[in-house]
Amino acid sequence: MSESDALSDSELEVWRAFYVMRRRLDRALDLQFQRDSGLSASEYEVLFALNDAPNRQLRSRDIAAGIGWEKSRVSHLVSRMERRGLVARAECETDARGSWIGLTPDGRRAVLRAIGGHLAAVRRYFFDALEPEDAERLLRLSGRVVDAIGCAADEDAPAGDTALHGDAA
Template identity: 55%
Template sequence: MTTALDSSELDVWRAFTVMRRQLDLTLERRLQADAGISSADFAILVSLHEQPERRLRAGRIGDIIGWEKSRVSHQLKRMEQRGLVSRAECDDDARGVWIELTPDGRRAVLAAMRDHAEAIRQYFFDQVTEDERALLLSVSQRVLDTINPPVCSDDDSDLSED
C-alpha cells in the first residue's frame, strides 16, 4: 500500500487547507473589526452563552471547544481582565469555580454572532450548492468518524474538571 499522495490528491488537499486557513483568517478579522473579539474569545463566549445559566466549569469549556486545559486557562485569564467573563465559587465543590458570562461578554457575543453568521454565509454557504453542502456534510462526518478518539466532544459527561 502506498502512502504517497498523487498530484490530484495533493491539489485537492492544498486547495482545501489554503481555503480553510484563508476562511479562518477572514472570519477572525471580521470578528476583530466588528465585535472587538478574537475567534478564541468567540468560541468561549458562545459556549457560555448556550448554557441556560450562562456558566460552565473551565474543564467543560475545554471539552466543548477541543482545547487543552492550559490554553483554556490562559484565554480565560485574558478574557477576565477585559471583563468578558468572571469567576464564581462552586457551591458543591470547594476546589471548583464557575466561569460566568458577564454583561459585557453577553453584549460582545450577541454582536459577534449576528455578523459571524452573515460572514459564514457570505464567504462559505453562498459559494456552494445544496448538493455540495450535502456532500461536504457527508465527507466531514466520515472523516470525523475515522478520528478516534474524538478531539472534542459535545457531551455533558464531565462537569467537575477545572
C-alpha cells in the same frame, strides 16, 4: 514513511486546496470578529458556549473540552476575558480544584453583537460559494472524515461542539 502512505498527485492537490481554503476561511472569519466585535474567534467560542449553557456558566474543563484546548490555555484565555469584563470566575463548591466561568452582562452583549456579523460572513465566504448540492455533499463528507478520525481525537474533541455557531437565543 512507506509508499502506501504517500499521497498521489491528485490527492495532494485535493489536500492542498482544502488546507488553503480552511486557512483562508479561518483567517477571514478571525478578521471579521476583530473588525465587527473586537473579539477573537476563541473568545467568541467561549462566550457563545456560555451564552448557550444553563445559567450561562460552565466549568473550565467543559470549556476546554468544548473548544478542544488544554485546560492551561483556556485558563489564560479566560483570565484575559475576565480582565476585560466579559466573564467572571466563581469557585466550584463541589470541587476545590475547579471553577465556574460565568457570562457577564458585557460578555452577553459582546456575543450577541458578534453573531450577526459572523453569520453574514459565513454566508458570504462559505455558503455563497456553494451550490445547494455542494453543501449537502460537504455535510456527508465532513461526517465521514469526523467518523474516520473517531477516537483518535476524543480527548480534545468538542463535546457537543457548538463550533462557531449561529443561534444564541
